[in-house]
Amino acid sequence: MNSKNILIKVNQLYKIFGDGDKSALDLVKNGMGKDELLEKSNCVLGLNNINLNINRGKIQVVMGLSGSGKSTLIRHLNRLIEPTSGEILFNDTNILNLTSKELIQFRQNNMSMVFQKFALFPHKTVLQNVGYGLAIQNIAKDEWSEKAQKWIKRVGLDGYETYYPGQLSGGMQQRVGLARALATDAEILLMDEAFSALDPLIRSEMQNILLDLQSELHKTIIFITHDLDEALKIGDRIAILRDGSMVQDSDPQEIIMNPADEYVSDFIKDINRARVIQAKSIMTPTNTKSSGATVKEDMVLEDILQIMSDAPSKPVTIENSKGKITGKIEMVNLIEGMKRPKSLGTNITG
Amino acid sequence: MDWFFNFPDMSRSDLREFKKTVDFAFTDFSRTYGQGIEEFFEPLLMFLVWFEKLFINTPWPVIIFSILLLAWIGSRSILIVVGTFLSFMLIGYFGMWEDTMSTLAIILVATFLCIAIGIPLGIAMARNNKVQAAIVPILDVMQTIPSFVYLIPVVMLLGIGKVPGLIAVCIYAIPPIVRLTNLGIRLVDKDVLEAADSFGANYWQKLFGVQMPLALPTIFAGVNQTIMMALAMVVIASMIGVKGLGLPVLRAISNQYLALGLMNGLAIVILAIIFDRVTQKFGLRMQKYRNEGKD
Numbered sequence: 001m002n003s004k005n006i007l008i009k010v011n012q013l014y015k016i017f018g019d020g021d022k023s024a025l026d027l028v029k030n031g032m033g034k035d036e037l038l039e040k041s042n043c044v045l046g047l048n049n050i051n052l053n054i055n056r057g058k059i060q061v062v063m064g065l066s067g068s069g070k071s072t073l074i075r076h077l078n079r080l081i082e083p084t085s086g087e088i089l090f091n092d093t094n095i096l097n098l099t100s101k102e103l104i105q106f107r108q109n110n111m112s113m114v115f116q117k118f119a120l121f122p123h124k125t126v127l128q129n130v131g132y133g134l135a136i137q138n139i140a141k142d143e144w145s146e147k148a149q150k151w152i153k154r155v156g157l158d159g160y161e162t163y164y165p166g167q168l169s170g171g172m173q174q175r176v177g178l179a180r181a182l183a184t185d186a187e188i189l190l191m192d193e194a195f196s197a198l199d200p201l202i203r204s205e206m207q208n209i210l211l212d213l214q215s216e217l218h219k220t221i222i223f224i225t226h227d228l229d230e231a232l233k234i235g236d237r238i239a240i241l242r243d244g245s246m247v248q249d250s251d252p253q254e255i256i257m258n259p260a261d262e263y264v265s266d267f268i269k270d271i272n273r274a275r276v277i278q279a280k281s282i283m284t285p286t287n288t289k290s291s292g293a294t295v296k297e298d299m300v301l302e303d304i305l306q307i308m309s310d311a312p313s314k315p316v317t318i319e320n321s322k323g324k325i326t327g328k329i330e331m332v333n334l335i336e337g338m339k340r341p342k343s344l345g346t347n348i349t350g
Numbered sequence: 351m352d353w354f355f356n357f358p359d360m361s362r363s364d365l366r367e368f369k370k371t372v373d374f375a376f377t378d379f380s381r382t383y384g385q386g387i388e389e390f391f392e393p394l395l396m397f398l399v400w401f402e403k404l405f406i407n408t409p410w411p412v413i414i415f416s417i418l419l420l421a422w423i424g425s426r427s428i429l430i431v432v433g434t435f436l437s438f439m440l441i442g443y444f445g446m447w448e449d450t451m452s453t454l455a456i457i458l459v460a461t462f463l464c465i466a467i468g469i470p471l472g473i474a475m476a477r478n479n480k481v482q483a484a485i486v487p488i489l490d491v492m493q494t495i496p497s498f499v500y501l502i503p504v505v506m507l508l509g510i511g512k513v514p515g516l517i518a519v520c521i522y523a524i525p526p527i528v529r530l531t532n533l534g535i536r537l538v539d540k541d542v543l544e545a546a547d548s549f550g551a552n553y554w555q556k557l558f559g560v561q562m563p564l565a566l567p568t569i570f571a572g573v574n575q576t577i578m579m580a581l582a583m584v585v586i587a588s589m590i591g592v593k594g595l596g597l598p599v600l601r602a603i604s605n606q607y608l609a610l611g612l613m614n615g616l617a618i619v620i621l622a623i624i625f626d627r628v629t630q631k632f633g634l635r636m637q638k639y640r641n642e643g644k645d
Binding site for chain 2: 078080103104105106107108109111112113115117119120121122123132133136137164166180184190
């Protein structure tokens with residue numbers, strides 16, 4: 001990975017909640033787990049030696065069950081929570097060394113956040129909510145309301161400027177939340193289970209809005225979720241947390257094909273593999289054309305099945321986005337790919 | 351076994367000595383500093399006298415019109431405005447106009463003082479747990495100590511008059527506004543504050559842009575309570591020389607004048623009801639954004 005593409009680097013980050021966190025830190029560094037620590041020192045292990053590189057302009061998903069530390073991790077990035085030890089580099093500046101004034105500047109200019117429970121200001125109108133990040137920078141009202149207006153329009157809430165959040169539905173409220181985060185033009189967008197509180201249809205709609213915006217804006221997005229389907233849909237990279245430790249951090253396809261351990265395979269066991277695994281993950285590499293149809297390497301198995309069902313005996317040709325042939329898939333590969341992997345933890349990637 | 355049946359108390363002479371020492375110490379204190387403290391409150395006294403004169407000397411139709419206007423602005427309710435009009439006409443008709451104006455003047459000044467001191471105190475308490483831990487017991491004492499007890503040192507220091515009366519009213523009436531300001535700010539949704547933090551709001555931007563507006567309904571409940579308690583103190587304050595509706599009540603108690611006591615007592619009740627309804631309606635209107643909400 002080219003280090004120039006890395007925007008945020010999290011190094012050896014530890015967070016321990018509770019009194020005496022310094023002595024507890026030594027215990028954790030010597031390999032003590034979450035339950036044991038709680039029993040021994042009455043401290044809660046939030047994050048355990050997290051190392052994460054977040055690429056510029058990509059969507060980094062952080063996944064885990066509740067209590068796994070994902071919300072704690074994202075709050076370290078803008079220092080809503082202070083770590084016990086470790087460093088967080090943003091463009092080679094350690095965020096943890098910022099003075100409180102610099103931190104405020106950093107939050108105003110570089111990062112904005114979307115919250116699970118929306119966290120809109122109930123006493124402010126939609127327009128004032130969206131413009132909030134700008135208004136507190138003492139930008140003139142004309143200027144911020146114009147920008148806010150633009151983003152309200154962009155998320156499809158035209159005409160709702162004078163409404164209060166309480167008058168809007170959940171999905172609309174989160175659009176306001178998204179617009180509020182985008183309005184500051186911050187390079188980094190932190191999304192803390194942003195769509196988890198929405199019902200499935202609205203959630204899917206919001207995911208599409210986000211992907212649509214991302215194709216245009218190329219923000220660096222850190223997206224927290226507990227929903228694997230969501231992670232696979234929007235993530236360029238997925239990190240999985242368990243009890244405060246990073247279990248796996250890799251390409252989404254890699255997670256499905258090679259889950260690092262039992263915990264990860266538990267996560268992926270209920271997904272519809274045919275709908276998420278792409279051709280490139282199961283193809284046999286070759287550069288010669290096969291007898292069947294030609295498909296792109298990011299096509300999912302379900303669609304390939306559709307094509308192959310017309311001529312099951314003919315293997316399909318796989319080509320990359322530039323039209324170069326990279327492999328072939330036979331029916332037997334397809335079936336093998338849809339099957340859950342038997343041997344777990346054989347091919348751990350980090 | 352004597353100690354078992356009789357409490358091992360201080361000897362009488364020691365106790366007398368102890369009380370004497372405290373009394374003398376405070377007398378000394380008030381002799382040395384009384385003058386200075388009185389001078390310190392001089393501007394307040396001047397203001398109080400001027401304010402009361404203003405109420406009494408302004409022609410009654412002007413006063414009634416202003417009160418009705420304020421009642422309308424506060425409540426936006428015809429019913430309350432009409433009720434206010436009838437109440438004040440009755441008060442005037444029964445010859446209690448001047449006393450009512452005096453009471454109104456001192457209540458307004460006391461409320462203003464309580465707000466000016468109480469809200470910043472409440473904010474300080476909400477900001478810091480140690481400040482809260484220090485102030486809460488003081489508020490507890492202020493609310494539970496019999497008013498007559500703190501009248502003694504106040505009168506020893508400042509004598510009889512408007513200012514000691516005003517101070518007595520404020521001591522009694524300030525706790526609710528302090529408590530409810532603190533509570534209101536502390537009850538503001540943590541998620542919303544986190545959002546303000548994440549956008550880089552500083553302490554003052556959070557306080558005035560998020561916490562205070564969201565705490566306003568609670569703070570206003572505190573203002574309402576403060577006014578009610580100030581009105582309740584009117585009779586006691588009249589014992590140390592505050593003019594107004596309390597004085598005739600006091601006279602009625604000592605001479606058993608039923609009608610006089612009832613009339614002035616009811617006038618205080620009427621004032622209380624008007625203040626209460628108007629401020630409550632105003633408080634409700636401030637949370638319009640909540641009531642229009644869908645869920």
